[in-house]
Amino acid sequence: MQIGFIGTGSMGSILVEAFIQSGAVSPEHLVVTNRTARKAEQLAESYPGLQTARSNKEAASGSQLLFLCVKPMEFKAVIDDIRDVVTPDTVVVSITSPVQIRHLEKLLPCKIAKVIPSITNYVLSGATLCIYGERMTDEDQARLELLLSHISAPIRIREEHTRVSSDITSCGPAFLAFFVQKFVDAAVAATGISETEATQLAAEMTLGTGRLLTTGGFTPASLQQRVSVPGGITAEGLRIMQKELCGVFDDLIRTTHAKYDEDVEKVKARFFSP
Numbered sequence: 173m174q175i176g177f178i179g180t181g182s183m184g185s186i187l188v189e190a191f192i193q194s195g196a197v198s199p200e201h202l203v204v205t206n207r208t209a210r211k212a213e214q215l216a217e218s219y220p221g222l223q224t225a226r227s228n229k230e231a232a233s234g235s236q237l238l239f240l241c242v243k244p245m246e247f248k249a250v251i252d253d254i255r256d257v258v259t260p261d262t263v264v265v266s267i268t269s270p271v272q273i274r275h276l277e278k279l280l281p282c283k284i285a286k287v288i289p290s291i292t293n294y295v296l297s298g299a300t301l302c303i304y305g306e307r308m309t310d311e312d313q314a315r316l317e318l319l320l321s322h323i324s325a326p327i328r329i330r331e332e333h334t335r336v337s338s339d340i341t342s343c344g345p346a347f348l349a350f351f352v353q354k355f356v357d358a359a360v361a362a363t364g365i366s367e368t369e370a371t372q373l374a375a376e377m378t379l380g381t382g383r384l385l386t387t388g389g390f391t392p393a394s395l396q397q398r399v400s401v402p403g404g405i406t407a408e409g410l411r412i413m414q415k416e417l418c419g420v421f422d423d424l425i426r427t428t429h430a431k432y433d434e435d436v437e438k439v440k441a442r443f444f445s446p
């Protein structure tokens with residue numbers, strides 16, 4: 173099976189590299205293209221056998237599975253390029269949350285899926301959020317999830333939960349990294365511990381916490397309770413966080429949703445304006 177990638181920016185290249193490095197796909201079965209051709213060529217130079225296409229049309233024709241890894245407002249141009257070469261059997265995967273499946277189904281005569289990846293897929297972990305259009309059969313869905321399972325935990329979600337789910341899985345790594353950075357900065361400023369040492373400690377802590385919450389049988393609440401020795405230090409720290417962070421996440425989700433709603437409308441206007 174040939175798998176095509178249109179857009180080898182940050183996320184497109186992460187997915188290509190993750191699929192190759194996980195052993196899920198050999199480079200010979202991948203074809204990539206990018207508006208700035210050099211980017212795709214550089215990726216191909218790192219993985220002998222990886223093919224580059226000179227146009228979106230060329231990448232799409234012959235690909236049974238085609239990932240569109242461009243930003244929301246760049247979608248229309250790509251759709252126009254590939255419309256005539258995709259077939260009813262082609263599976264087109266959008267990795268872009270504000271592009272609605274029903275709109276893609278109107279514009280393209282093929283099967284449509286939306287898969288929201290995460291930078292965590294680069295290290296073959298984290299989730300990929302899966303949403304399917306009506307033309308995707310059970311077999312298509314199972315085949316795609318088998319592929320994604322090499323680099324992630326594929327999780328099916330409802331399309332109306334795309335934003336909030338990807339706030340957690342895709343934006344979340346940046347939000348968590350912000351938290352880690354602030355923790356490290358404060359530790360360095362208060363005590364003189366080196367930034368390198370504090371960052372290493374924080375990174376190991378983050379990894380271990382992730383494991384406790386995935387395979388360790390803990391929930392966020394039970395983990396806090398278990399670490400908070402009665403009369404101990406953690407409870408004092410949690411008290412400060414409860415006071416200072418109250419409301420921050422409500423604001424965050426309100427803000428990401430407002431930006432998303434704006435993007436959905438802009439994409440729709442671009443798709444369907446005369």
Ligand SMILES: NC(=O)C1=CN([C@@H]2O[C@H](COP(=O)(O)OP(=O)(O)OC[C@H]3O[C@@H](n4cnc5c(N)ncnc54)[C@H](OP(=O)(O)O)[C@@H]3O)[C@@H](O)[C@H]2O)C=CC1
Nearest residue numbers: 179180181182183206207208242243244246249268289342
């Ligand atoms: N980054 C992340 O962690 C995640 C991103 N996403 C989503 O993935 C999408 C892409 O994001 P990201 O990879 O970060 O963005 P980038 O800007 O890094 O990548 C987009 C790429 O698409 C290329 N491109 C744009 N228009 C065309 C076109 N008409 N034909 C061919 N190639 C084109 C650009 O080429 P050029 O080099 O010319 O600019 C660029 O390399 C976004 O919608 C984002 O929301 C989803 C989950 C996580």
Ligand SMILES: O=C(O)[C@@H]1CCC=N1
Nearest residue numbers: 269338339342343344
């Ligand atoms: O910042 C963004 O728009 C994208 C969406 C998910 C992660 N990054």
